[in-house]
Amino acid sequence: MADVLALQAIRKSYAIGTPVETEVLHGIDLTLRAGEFVALIGPSGSGKSTLLNIIGLLDSPTSGRLEVTGADTTQLDDAARTRLRGHAIGFVFQYHYLISAFTAAENVMMPMLVDRGHPDRQMEQRADELLDWVGLSRWRNNRATNMSGGQQQRVAIARALAMEPALVLADEPTGNLDTASADSVFALLRRINAERGTTFLVVTHNMALAERCDRIVELVDGRIHAERA
């Protein structure tokens, strides 16, 4: 199957008071094939968030090559990067970042509203379909604030799927949830992967969840330390 993500020799330095530069990623090679569900683990400060931000086109590497769904991102201008990010990548964070004044359905429609040009009827149908997927059909007109943490995270997952991305990046998606909610949210991600074929890269400190992924990539001090199938 095709690669959804290909990183070659990705390096990232931060300028901490010029001329001092600190390199936090020291040459990362990583490939994710379509339909894989991969855990990214590693100690605090090992560079997981930095790597996720680069893969998500929220930050640029200092050097190296990054391909997302076959597109060489180093060749893209800002507008093209933003377009690729919006269409190819969905984000799920530890905190859901839902808009509290909006209903569940309106939150799910947000990426399509931002993308512009999607007919209202189509956005509503997509939101309904996705809320059904995450088991929240009956909550479509409820404000996000009236929902439990686990339900809010399910809305955030539905929102991440709104543009039908090939890749979902999840940064500690169950980190704020109690054990039972974390378990069911993780099971939902696996079901989306199995039934929709969406590729996942999931940062987690939870080894029990990491063991339930297809593959574990371990980052230590800005280098891939180990990969386990």
Ligand SMILES: Nc1ncnc2c1ncn2[C@@H]1O[C@H](COP(=O)(O)OP(=O)(O)OP(=O)(O)O)[C@@H](O)[C@H]1O
């Ligand atoms: N904007 C920045 N400027 C300077 N240094 C940074 C910046 N962002 C991150 N760093 C440094 O890069 C290193 C990696 O940080 P990063 O947040 O990627 O680690 P992490 O593995 O995600 O950690 P955690 O598990 O605690 O979230 C750390 O030493 C951090 O201090």
